[in-house]
Amino acid sequence: MCADTTDTAPEYKHTLNLPQTDFPMRAGLPKREPEWLARWEEIGIYDRLREKAGNRQPFTLHDGPPYANGHLHIGHALNKILKDMVVRSQQMMGKDARYIPGWDCHGLPIEWKIEEQYRAKGLNKDEVDIVDFRQECRKFADGWIDVQRDEFKRLGVTGKWEKPYLTMDYRAERIIAEEFQKFLMTGTLYQGSKPVMWSPVEKTALAEAEVEYHDKESFTIWVKFEVVDPVAGSGDALENRDLVGANVVIWTTTPWTIPSNKAVVYGANYDYGLYEVTDTPEECWAAPGDRFLLADKLAGEVFKRARLEEGMWKRVRGVPADELAGLSLKHPLAGAEGSQGEWDQPRDFRAADFVTDEEGTGFVHCAPSHGMEEFELYRDLGRLQEVITYNVMDDGGFREDLPFFGGTFILDRKGKEGNANKAIIDKLTEVGGLLARGKIKHSYPHSWRSKAPIIYRNTPQWFAAIDRPVGDGQDTYGKTIRERALTSIDELVTWTPQKGRNRLHAMIEQRPDWVLSRQRAWGVPLTCFTRKGAKPTDEGFLLQNEEVNARILEAFEAEGADAWYKEGAKERFLGGIVNPEEWDKVDDILDVWFDSGSTHAFVLRDREDGSEDGLADLYLEGTDQHRGWFHSSMLQACGTMGRAPYRGVLTHGFTLDEKGNKMSKSVGNTVSPEDVTKQYGADILRLWVAQSDYTGDLRIGQEILKGVSDSYRRMRNTMRYLIGALAHFEDSDRIEPAEMPELEQFILHRLAELDTRVREGYAAYDFQGVTQALFNFCTLDLSAFYFDVRKDVLYCDGDTTRRRAARTVLDLLFHRLTTWLAPVMVFTMEEVWLERFPGKDSSLHLQDIPETPQDWLNPDLASKWAGIRQARRAVTAALEVERTNKVIGSSLEAAPQVFVADASIAKALNSVPFDDVCITSSIEVTAGDAPDNAFTLPESDGIGVLFQKAPGDKCLRCWKILPDVGTHQHPGTCQRCSDALS
Template identity: 65%
Template sequence: MTDYKDTLFLPETDFPMRAGLPAREPDWLARWERLGIYDRLRAGAEGRKPFILHDGPPYANGHLHIGHALNKVLKDFITRSQQMLGRDARYVPGWDCHGLPIEWKIEEKYRAEGLDKDAVDVVDFRQECRRFADQWIDVQREEFKRLGITGKWDKPYLTMDYHAEAVIADEFMKLVMNGSLYQGSKPVMWSPVEKTALAEAEVEYHEHTSHTIWVRFAVQTSALEGASVVIWTTTPWTIPQNRAVCFGPGISYGLYEVREVPEGAKMDAAEKVILADALAESAFGQAKVTAQRLRDVSADELGALTLAHPFRGVEGANSEWDFDVPMLPGDHVTDDAGTGFVHTAPSHGDDDYQVGLKHGLPMTYNVLEDGSYRADLPLFGGEVIVKPDGKEGGANVAVIKQLAYAGALFAKGKLKHSYPHSWRSKAPLIYRNTAQWFAAIDKPLDDGMNEHGDTIRARALESIDRLVKWTPQTGRNRLYSMIENRPDWVLSRQRAWGVPLTCFVKKGAKPTDPDFLLRDEQVNARIKATFEVEGADAWYVQGFKERVLGNLHDPDAYDQVFDILDVWFDSGSTHAFVLRDREDGSPDGIADLYLEGTDQHRGWFHSSMLQACATKGRAPYRGVLTHGFTLDEKGMKMSKSLGNTVAPQEVIDQYGADILRLWVAQSDYTADLRIGKEILKGVADSYRRLRNTLRFMLGNLDGWSEDERVAPADMPELERLMLHRMAELDGIVRKGYDAYDFQGVFQALFNFATTDLSAFYFDIRKDALYCDAPDSLRRRAARTVLDLLFHRLVTWLAPILPFTMEDVWLSRFPSDDDSVHLHDIPATPSDWLDEALAERAKTVRMVRRVVTGALEAERRAKTIGASLEAAPIVHLTEAQAQIVTDPATFADLCITSGVTLSTETAPDGAFTLDDAPGVAVVFARAEGQKCQRCWKISPDVGSHAHPDTCARCSAALG
């Protein structure tokens, strides 16, 4: 027999079956950099509507983790897809450079070298911090670029750039001028280890074991004299600062008499105590005593009581606590836990502080910045609450012992609970009263920007409700409730590396005095101009105060503030020096989108909102999109101690960045995402299947010429069905990308590529592509569809798989100057949609499914080896027969050598499927001989000019 293999039009392509992504991706990165892809897109974007995704700055102090990769890949999906949808999608990456983590690293280095940080010139110290940040920016930049992230990498924004520092200072000075800045003494979250105040966004909660104590406060007046009010607290160290006890006006209280006490207990059997009824039993159980309720104690009675501090009259107390302790009503008091009474230390808790403000309670200053008591505090001077290593000091135990000695300790225990820690040092925090600078978020602002409210809070809430689109919508609720209930913003930090609070205060003036703060636009302008040239370091150079006050004010009349700004104010101000000031910023200084993890509702989304509302009058963004956290395969939080972390570089080294990006695309990023070895294997398998589809297209487009193109109207129905599917998908892809539904986009494209194309269209049309004559309408139409598919499928997928789609594009269109990423997604004609054809196709494909099922049963029974050996009889209903009309065409669809269509009743035993009513298939063998070129079996094989061929193949051979 003649071998006709060389006469077939088999696929030819240099596109490799194996991707080799880890080795090949760096070459594409170098190519994109050489071509200047990002800048060329910007240069050619005239007339396009801008789309600005403003980058939330990562912190410049370590290698990237998988959360960084998730975040940046999602941003890249958006910027690439918006660009290819016809927008001018600008993306300026940025870094957060100031703050405690970097300062802490330099301090660690100093400690290791035996150096004293305080002995080093502050400017030299800041310069070392700057160098540290610079080093990590370079490292992280390359790691981000390796992920295939497109952006203005040669000119990112840095919060430590001189212009950025000048703008941050200028934004702060707007608060000075509009009256929202004030200095107040109030309790703030304080890190004794880092010796600075922390914002809520810098706090994380971990399990912690605390001392719990039940303490008697003796009643000094009224008919209840001789009884004690019992409080409960988990912070014994705050007892020396107690100035009141609060009760809940709506809570039921009782007077109880102790009846039985354990041997050796410092308690009288007839002792009387007042407790909330709901909590009395648990309190007595903790004290290991029994008691009897004597009577109700009303809220009016409680409000009239005066108590003695537990350390009143104690030997060695030097009268420090010889004052009356009032009983005060408090809405924050509950009977969920404790005793129903809340020990109140206004210097060490926000609820306590608010009660203190309302009732004029005095503030205390017993606790120093390192978490120790002031040295001259009687009984406890020098005791430490939290030691420099983050471990508990002796203050709690010292207080508990003194309470026991004074006979005030009713009971004690331990409690494991969630407790605030510094997210940097991981050490426990305390509430501590200090003089800090605040932004008043409820003070009316007279700044001419009151369209959305006249206070920071009002503007923020209005922005959240009316000006911002939230994805998912739950993000709106979360931020709204946070801002609705938050206190004033603590702006000051007692550290060195950051932008200083560029303000001056009048010597001798009180914070409440109208001239306490120097407010002068000329001074502010000088500060900003100096920072533009010299950076914020200039603030710390000897003589700076004299330079900027100069001939405007007497420098000796003012003190210069040396606290630094909360770094969240830095990152919250980025809209001003990126969106507003850069040429590639936003035309109106507002971003289309901020995209970060859900934790940023209390972080960057939050600080950006407050900062912009204070200085711009509204939110700096129109949209906020949030993603979940990354977990291991079992749903556990990743940690180095558990050994379950997945580093981006490890995935890239094994699989390539496109596999990591595909993991992101296949995941529901709105929830927490899992990643691990088995998950990545599954992702790699999906990639392999998709790559095979693309390779088939490339191979069968070899030698394509525009002369082959067939107009849609002249195409067979199968090709027109593929055009319909492309038009459908184009709508799905565009809508999905605009909705940031990358999982939906990829799933639609993957199902199309593997089901509609590889398992259906390609499988059917292989015969025509390989065996039909080059000028046959069917082959030309199929190749036309492949060409149209190529341009769409490759550009649809390019935002998700930029390396692979570049490989596919260049395999077909080799060029030294072109890239798939320089092209938009092509427009798809709406008249390709043919709903009537699609509806008929559902019936055809249903019937085909029954045929392939019948043939598979014969194959399993070893009756046939290949479907071309069959010519089945297909029984249809009259309605189905009106749609499936052409046996030859339907045989091609079923990949059989023939088919007989019948509307007669099917015989018993015919093959059927439950979900294909009316269709039955009876197996029959194809009659004739096998064509040695196409392998179809036909009676006419051997009767043509070319031996052992069918009519079609003989004609194709000429």
């Protein structure tokens, strides 16, 4: 607005109220942020907030535990920053927002690392004392907890870092065991044998949450099962005699399950046919006269796979599904020399609901030990004992005494293709059991830890029954775990976004019983005993004794779960209560998802700084946790406390590179949080999170971060201007809103609108909406309008009402913008605050968002100023044309005439200092139509502008061109500036 005077003119620059601040334009965040972290630690920000809380309403975000086994990746940063923004925003809106970070410490990844260290030294884990081994696992986890804690803190995440929760703490292990004992005592725990997802490499069962899907190339085979004589009474044997000797063809991508085949099933509602081969090419496993039973819809594709072209086969007749009933089949290895009768029994043949005619042959081979649908079919028929096999060992090898295949492996030690599939295919080829073979690339389950493929394998495991009534328990929300979970999802939990509800509901609705046991060493054991010689179905199979339970818990509290594995543990826990010789100790460990699912018990319920009712207001994790932590926490809590442990669930997407590709170290497109903080600072990373739509997948990369940095710089400059303009502002400078000019009252109206938007946005965890609203306000309402208009008053006025009003509004802006943005830009807003309010114990993060009076809202005034701003746009556009044509250099050289067709708008423009609003030296507003040569803007309909140069001389202090310049006490000044100088 103002500039240096010439050498011959009076020097007035020193009389201007120019902004005064040492606040740097360059942030220097990578260097400065650690200094603020140290300061917050020194003054104990988190604990001071708890002391300040008083009787505030608590808000508890329960932290889903990350795993303590490596440096943080960008997904960790996204998750923890989102959590921190929730906690800080809730705190600053008047809640007692608590955050206790925690870690998952047990489980296979850590155990695997220690085993790798052993193997590197030529040691065998099984030869090491189990307690010593567990201690090494504990030490490994401890080291990574310290590393990750520092990395999380560097992101500006506040919390009870000096006292986190750890699943391996002795008290935590005691409470996990106690939660397990509730399943034991209420009758929901049972031992069963069914196909479970099994990792041959890791030699343990896996939960659904521990499995991920990757493309895998598999062998695929079409296998022949010969039809044997029909069973009498199943239909007229003479009518289907032509089926005897024909081959039912099955298709499978798991040849290794063929030795465990016990049946073939078909669809009751599909059309089948009897087909005969009439001619064959060379290198074909069919011969003229061979007959095959196939689904009509799939027959052509099957023959194509067998290298039989059209004309080399014919359909003899249709075979209704009911004609198949009662037929028996022969296993292709039946009677093979050296088979020792292993496969000689006829295979069962019946209809099943899970058969489809979309691919394959229309028939499905059944190995109930390796598939849940087949298992459930024969379980419901009461025939499991007839069809269950134990051919596959825990390492994925076939039992040694299995004919032909004993000692072969499905996978090798590194999780690659073993020799079993080839051996089986070769043997089937030798005995004439194949019609075709090939390979297929398909999505296949892998262990997310070892990255090796998994198999389904029938093993004795421990389960939590989710459809069995839980003890005599309360049934407020349902009698079974499943009922309680579904009620919780629908009635007790708020979902952000809402689609999260549908996903978890579908999973809970369809899921089988929960496999609790793992065959590993590093974890909390299943603290139970089984009666020697008893079957799982026998009465009294499990020891249910409160005195024994209490003794176990007391030992765990003092020594941790290692107590279970120490010599003499069984006698220690049972002696004097029951006869130890009559019971066996279970040494399996609990699924780590039971550990993390139990955290509500030892964090929310057990700690003084937990939750008063044992429930969390929010669980916040990635969408993968619908099958992970949200899921296991729901099942665990519904089994022990009757409902979900949370009132709200927020889910976010995954992080991708700038092109939308999944991040991969091998591809080289990963973004490390450490690298971002070193280059840009953590506030840039936090702002990236806040500006992104976390409900979907988030992209990040150098170009995106540069864009975020530009947004950051604009906001920083806004705050720098505020600080400078408020230099030396005192409470005595304030004036009340009623005394303010309309422009200031309009800005107060916008603040009241924004206050509602910010509070509602933070309450709904809509950080993108909040930051977008605030950045638009700072850019459009402040920088491009209010600051621009009021610079003249702030710099050049004396102690006038309008200058006091402007500074009062700037102070109100300062307090709101800093607190509104504090949850996002934690470091920068602290820097801004301390620039005005320095002090040893001063911190923005001890403040709340100020209450904004609702009487600041003035819709009528806002509507009026919307019209004024629309007219202003027409004027500034008209002046820009003159500036481009070099007619003027500054808008203060202009005194335009404005024509307004709408008389009410003209009246509004004349009721305010419209020349100040347009930053011109003077302006004339005329109601009526504009002349043809007037400048117009399409979006400012009814407004025309005629350019005129301002008459008079240029004030040497404010640069306005006015007729009265030079006629006052101070040379070369206008009336306003001369009065200010006096």
